[in-house]
Amino acid sequence: MAMASIRPRAVRALGTQLSRLVLPRYTFVAVRHYGVAPPLPANTILDPLTGELTTPPDIQPSRLEIVKNENPKSLPDPKSLVFGHTFTDHMLTIPWSSKSGWGQPKIQPYGPFSLQPSATVLHYAQTLFEGMKAYRDQNGKVTLFRPDMNMKRMNTSAQRLALPTFNGDALLELIKTLVKIDRHWIPQLPGYSLYVRPTMMGTQAALGVSAPNEALLFVICSPVGPYYAGGFKPVALHASTEWVRAFPGGTGGFKLGANYAPGVVPQLEVAKQGFAQNLWLHGPEHYLTEVGTMNLFVVFRKPDGTIELTTPPLDGMILPGVTRDSVVTLARGHASKSLPLTGLPEKFEINERAVTMPEVKAAAENGSLVEMFGAGTAAIICPVNKIGYLGEDVPVPTGDDDAGLGPVARVMLNEISGRQLGTIPSDWSVIVSEE
């Protein structure tokens, strides 16, 4: 097993050198510049057996072992697919331990895990995940959409939970291999894709609440149909003043399992009242944060006719969504004229700023509310037609067609899905397989 290691003698020698050098301050600066004391990698540990400073290995795609599924399932009728119920023939697993770092990656037949009853994930929610989609584009190529964003976010989530971080490029390479092996599972129908779910969980078999000394990273894939089985249609939201999703100093800005289970009961409650999803508010000002499990956009018309696209800022309570970032990036390109988008007006602004429900309600009343939409990997864009707020219904304008997409939502949906499906060339689309 390859390990970068520095012998204690070298460290001691370095220490002596440094203690001589640091006395006059300018010398110390010189040391840093000349690189005599390169910073050790963050995950450097003192090996308790050898007494050496070692860096446990990162994820190593070169060590991948592939065990082919000898009993592949027959492909399901795409029309029968329910989100996240059907899985492909293979999965990727990579074990980690604090002693030996990331172990051998394995692509193997999809099947159950054996977990100790004391595994920390089962007790303390030591788990995080990502959601990505693999598309078959118009040229038959299989692609992933901005997967580097998922790798970065997954590492951020891992840090928040004291789970191990990793080289995102290495994991992405392995995910590509997995998707390539199971690419025939991507249904050959418009709007269908392969949902890819990387997950990392603490598996230490002990009940103390602490950073786990063992973890498992795994990736499973599920063929999925379009989010809107009957085509796009706008949804009614319930602005929740009773339930809260996130708060400053909490975990709302990270994609952790812990953010999801508590949302089920609030979702069931609003469904009973005839609403599709919760609109999560924050504070007595009723700041908008997110909608269900999507990011949120609100479009206003300013007195001078400028169209203002807004979304709550990434203040630690908002999940940094890949679709959110794509909408913001496209909007910035248009606003700055560096990448004008057909269909958006010339007088256009994008602002990541706080928006309150009273502001939305006032805008709905005075006609300056243009539209609202959710944005996420599952739906891409989800138009809103109504918000239940403090016992009243606040009407939200929608587009004229059945889809109900407003002027900005429609452009964003076209631009993003075009990049996903290869009709609009873009470096956001990363090729997994040429056929």
Added chain:
Amino acid sequence: MAMASIRPRAVRALGTQLSRLVLPRYTFVAVRHYGVAPPLPANTILDPLTGELTTPPDIQPSRLEIVKNENPKSLPDPKSLVFGHTFTDHMLTIPWSSKSGWGQPKIQPYGPFSLQPSATVLHYAQTLFEGMKAYRDQNGKVTLFRPDMNMKRMNTSAQRLALPTFNGDALLELIKTLVKIDRHWIPQLPGYSLYVRPTMMGTQAALGVSAPNEALLFVICSPVGPYYAGGFKPVALHASTEWVRAFPGGTGGFKLGANYAPGVVPQLEVAKQGFAQNLWLHGPEHYLTEVGTMNLFVVFRKPDGTIELTTPPLDGMILPGVTRDSVVTLARGHASKSLPLTGLPEKFEINERAVTMPEVKAAAENGSLVEMFGAGTAAIICPVNKIGYLGEDVPVPTGDDDAGLGPVARVMLNEISGRQLGTIPSDWSVIVSEE
């Protein structure tokens, strides 16, 4: 399988009767009083196969199957025990599904679970747990301390996560059987006990964020030593203004896995600064909420000499701890003179009320802060000697002896541990086994 069922015909007949009866309002009231339409149990469902209204079965201790472990482990040296690392020979499992309710309870050899990679607990933190202790009392009897409180809280947690609820007495009967079978694992040393960990998790093999249609309740047991290996000693807390544990409208008042993993990084951060635990604050007023994974008590001396024991109220952000409730109940008994406690002054008050860090700091400065302590199942009582707050150290008075227990903490520890160990007779102690 026993199922309470009402035939559709009966329901239709009832409907007809009701529709005739409801017209004059007084008749409807009479119907309710005569019990013609008894309320259906909350978990009544329409069986999709038979078309009958059925109530899926609750936990049934009579169906218990016991599979003895034929290869029992040798008992560990008690001195070597680390909290939650060693488990007894058996565990209790009870499966649940939305279709057939609670299934057959089984006590079987402790061993790994087989879980689908898509099981919701692994992705969305659909898990909750309890912590209880079985003691060997001074007469050799094995007892549990107020286990009814744990059963109630576990049901409350289940409701919060849309996991199934159950008959607490039935689960307790099964837990008693498990503890009885493994009672020889309770180390015969003062301060040692058997930590009992009931857990319930969503096991539905699908990625939608929703109420799971399958769950598993399991109970594992771990022999544990005293919380303070070197005897009681006071701890230093860090009043966290950066990290937040809970918030109004969130899940802080429930014992969910989701509340625990996010606390690991804050705990590592304060440990680096030399503090034992976080003191979790809330809001710009810096209200005290909890400490680490314990409830918190603050004792003040009022101008007239009255000793005031305070603890934050159960406002949805505070875990309703069993030890917390025991301290409050004992204190109320003393304050009302119905059950005076030796060692507590006559002029004594117990108030569940908001306390802020500025109030604690001012009291420390003017000499009216008597003591502070945490309370929980693991430590019972944990004295505090210092709070790091906004870059300053706020000193907290402690008792004169090594244990550092102040006047109220010492009485509470004696009263609670006396009831746990049978030196003080009490109905809080529930017998599991006579020997």
